[in-house]
Amino acid sequence: MEGIYFDNNATTRVDPAVVEAMLPYFTEQFGNPSSMHSFGNKVGLAIKKARMQVQELLGAEHDSEIIFTSCGTESDSTALISALKAQPERKEIITTTVEHPAILTLCTWLEKDGYKVHLLKVDGKGRLDMAEYKKLLTDQVAVVSVMWANNETGTFFPVVEMAELANAAGAMFHTDAVQAVGKVPLNLKDTKIDMLSVSGHKLHAPKGIGVLYLKRGTRFRPLLRGGHQERGRRAGTENTTSIVGLGKAAEMAMEAMHHENTEVARLRDKLEAGILAKVPRSFVTGDPSNRLPNTSNIAFEFIEGEAILLLLNKFGIAASSGSACTSGSLEPSHVMRAMGIPYTAAHGTVRFSLSRYSTEAEVDRVIAVVPEIIAQLRKLSPYWEGDGPAAEPEKAFAPTYA
Amino acid sequence: MWDYSDKVKEHFFEPRNAGVLEGANGVGDVGSISCGDALRLMLKVEPETDIILDAHFQTFGCGSAIASSSALTEMIKGKTLDEALKVSNQDIADYLDGLPPEKMHCSVMGREALQAAVANYRGEEWSDDHEEGALVCKCFAIDAVMIEDTIRANNLSSVQDVTNYTKAGGGCSSCHEGIEEILVKVMSERGESFNPGAQPKEEAPKGGMTNLQRIKKIEAVLESVRPQLKRDGGDIELLDVDGKTIYVSMTGACAGCQMEALTLQGIQQKLMEELKEFIKIVPTKAGALSRASCQP
Numbered sequence A: 001m002e003g004i005y006f007d008n009n010a011t012t013r014v015d016p017a018v019v020e021a022m023l024p025y026f027t028e029q030f031g032n033p034s035s036m037h038s039f040g041n042k043v044g045l046a047i048k049k050a051r052m053q054v055q056e057l058l059g060a061e062h063d064s065e066i067i068f069t070s071c072g073t074e075s076d077s078t079a080l081i082s083a084l085k086a087q088p089e090r091k092e093i094i095t096t097t098v099e100h101p102a103i104l105t106l107c108t109w110l111e112k113d114g115y116k117v118h119l120l121k122v123d124g125k126g127r128l129d130m131a132e133y134k135k136l137l138t139d140q141v142a143v144v145s146v147m148w149a150n151n152e153t154g155t156f157f158p159v160v161e162m163a164e165l166a167n168a169a170g171a172m173f174h175t176d177a178v179q180a181v182g183k184v185p186l187n188l189k190d191t192k193i194d195m196l197s198v199s200g201h202k203l204h205a206p207k208g209i210g211v212l213y214l215k216r217g218t219r220f221r222p223l224l225r226g227g228h229q230e231r232g233r234r235a236g237t238e239n240t241t242s243i244v245g246l247g248k249a250a251e252m253a254m255e256a257m258h259h260e261n262t263e264v265a266r267l268r269d270k271l272e273a274g275i276l277a278k279v280p281r282s283f284v285t286g287d288p289s290n291r292l293p294n295t296s297n298i299a300f301e302f303i304e305g306e307a308i309l310l311l312l313n314k315f316g317i318a319a320s321s322g323s324a325c326t327s328g329s330l331e332p333s334h335v336m337r338a339m340g341i342p343y344t345a346a347h348g349t350v351r352f353s354l355s356r357y358s359t360e361a362e363v364d365r366v367i368a369v370v371p372e373i374i375a376q377l378r379k380l381s382p383y384w385e386g387d388g389p390a391a392e393p394e395k396a397f398a399p400t401y402a
Numbered sequence B: 001m002w003d004y005s006d007k008v009k010e011h012f013f014e015p016r017n018a019g020v021l022e023g024a025n026g027v028g029d030v031g032s033i034s035c036g037d038a039l040r041l042m043l044k045v046e047p048e049t050d051i052i053l054d055a056h057f058q059t060f061g062c063g064s065a066i067a068s069s070s071a072l073t074e075m076i077k078g079k080t081l082d083e084a085l086k087v088s089n090q091d092i093a094d095y096l097d098g099l100p101p102e103k104m105h106c107s108v109m110g111r112e113a114l115q116a117a118v119a120n121y122r123g124e125e126w127s128d129d130h131e132e133g134a135l136v137c138k139c140f141a142i143d144a145v146m147i148e149d150t151i152r153a154n155n156l157s158s159v160q161d162v163t164n165y166t167k168a169g170g171g172c173s174s175c176h177e178g179i180e181e182i183l184v185k186v187m188s189e190r191g192e193s194f195n196p197g198a199q200p201k202e203e204a205p206k207g208g209m210t211n212l213q214r215i216k217k218i219e220a221v222l223e224s225v226r227p228q229l230k231r232d233g234g235d236i237e238l239l240d241v242d243g244k245t246i247y248v249s250m251t252g253a254c255a256g257c258q259m260e261a262l263t264l265q266g267i268q269q270k271l272m273e274e275l276k277e278f279i280k281i282v283p284t285k286a287g288a289l290s291r292a293s294c295q296p
C-alpha cells in the first residue's frame, strides 16, 4: 500500500504538472534572466508569467508587488527587518504568542538589539483579544506581524481587520500567510495589508522558494543587497526553475480553490468526527468554526505524541505532533501552551493536514487505525486504568521532579 | 524522524513487562509531565535474597522513553538490588544500541526510576537532584543547566573553558552561540561582561595525571571493551596519543562495518568519563572519524 500522507501543513508533494513546467528550465532554458542574449530572454519571460500567476492567486493590484525569495522564513525576516530599518524612530513590534518560529525566534533576537516585542495572548480556542491589540497600537509600533492561519491548529486570525487598525495607527502590517495561501481565497488589493509571506512548498511547488508581497508604496529596505534582481529588492540570481514551478502551482491552486474549501473540508470533517466518536478523552484544539479547510488538530489525553506518530508510521500514516519529543525540546508546542491546554493533553496532540490529493479511502483507513493505536498506548500509560483514566489522574500518578 | 536503532524500535513496538505488576513491593515514580516523559517502575523483590523476581513499567512518553523502560525491566530482572543499582544510564543506552543525543535523558529517567523504586522498597526517602535544561550541545548531549552550573562553579569566561570542562562545543561548534548566551547571562550575574577575545583558563583539569598515567588509563579502558569486541570478531589497538586526540586502529569484523562509528562513540564516551577531559578518538582509517566525532 502507498503511504497515507496527512502532513500537508509540513510540506506538500510537488504536483507532476508543476515538475513538468519546471523541467525545461534546467536544460534548454538554463540562461540567466539578466543576460543580454537569447538564452536569458525566454527565462525572463517565464519569470514574468510566474509573477503574474502569483499576483492572481494573491489578488494583488500589481505584479511588481511580488518579490521572489528563497523561502517563507526569508520573507518573514525581510519584512520585519525592513519595517524596523525604514522607521528607525519606532522601536516596537506587535505579534502573537502562537506565531511560527520564523517570526518568534527573530523577534527574540531583535529584542536583544533593544526593540520591544509585544506578544498578543490567545484564549483557549486560540483567539486574540482585540481590545488588548488596540491598546498596544501606539505611535511607537513599527510593525504588526500576525499570521493568517496557524500552522498547528489552522485557526484564522482576523488579519484584514487588524491591518485596518494598524494602518490607522500609522504602523505597518505584515502577515505570515504561509499556511493560508492556496487554501483560502485572497484579495490583497482590497486590504491594508502591507506585506505578506508565502512559501512554495506548502502549495505543491518545490521547497526553497517563497514570495514576499510588498504593497506598492510601502517603504522598504532590502535584506539581501547586491545585483538588481527583483528591482533591487532581493539581490541574488533568481531560482528560475522554482519560480516557474511556483507560478504553475499558484495557477493550479486557483483552480482547486473551490475543491479545497468544499471536498477537502468535508473529508477533514469526516476524519475528525470519525476519530472523536471512537476515541474517548480526545478533543479538537483551536477554533473549529474558523480555520483552514484541511487541518484538524486533535489532543489525545494521557499519552505522548511521538509514540502515536511512530505507531501511525508503522501503518503507513504520516501526521505530526506538538509533543516536546518530536522537536527535541523540553516543552510541548508553544501554541498548545498558549491556549492553556494541560500538559497531559498537549503532549498528545496530533495534527492531520489533508490536501486535494487526499481520498475518502484514506480517511476511512485512518479512522479505522487511530482508535487501536490510542488504546494500545494508553495501556502503557500510568494515568490510565482499564477503559478510562485513573480516578483523579493527576493524583494517581505524580512523579518526582516536575 | 529520529534515527532510532532497531533495538529501540523493537522495544517500543513490543514492549516487555508493560502494565501494572500485582504484588509489587517497590514502586518508583519519576519524570516530568511538562517535558512529556514520566515513568512508573514496579518491582517485586524477594525479601530474603533481595533478588528482583519481576519488574514492570508504565510510561507516559515517547518512543525511546518506552523502549528505555522496557529495556530496564529486562536488564534488572533476576538481579539483586545492589547489582541492579549498578546499571547506569549509559548501560541502558548501550543495551538499546545507542540513543540519539536528544533522547539520552530517557535512559537517565530509567536509572532514576530504579533508584526511586529501590528506595521505596527499602523504606527510604529518595530525593533527586536532577534538573534538566534545554539541550544546547547535540554532539555531546549537554544541556543548559549543566553548562550554567559548570560556568558558575568554576568561574568560567570563555567558550573554550566551557568545552574544556563539559565537552559542550568541542565538536561541530554549531552550539557556540548558545554557549555564549549562557556565558553572557552567568557572567553578568557576577558583574562581569563577556569578552569574546578573552583567553581561556589554563588547560582543562586533568586530574593531575602524568602522561604515563594517562596512557595507562586509556589502555585500561580499551582493555575493558576488548572482550566485547572480540566476541564480535574484532579488536582495537592504541596507536598514539597526541594531546586530546587518541589514535586507534580497529581490526577484524568491526572495522568498516556500520557499527564502527557507534562503537567508537561509546568508547570515546567511556574514555572521557575516565580521563575527565574532552578527547577525540580517531580511527586510522579515513571515513569513520567524522561519523564518530559529531553528528549535527
Ligand SMILES: Cc1ncc(COP(=O)(O)O)c(C=O)c1O
Binding pocket: A009, A010, A070, A071, A072, A073, A074, A100, A102, A147, A150, A151, A176, A178, A179, A199, A200, A201, A208, A209, A210
Ligand atoms: C506559518 C509558517 N511560517 C513560516 C514557515 C516557514 O516556511 P519555509 O519553510 O518556507 O521557510 C512555515 C513552514 O513551516 C509556516 O508554517
Ligand code: FES
Binding pocket: B136, B137, B138, B139, B140, B168, B169, B170, B171, B172, B173, B174, B175, B176, B294, B296
Ligand atoms: S553541537 Fe555542540 S559541538 Fe556540535
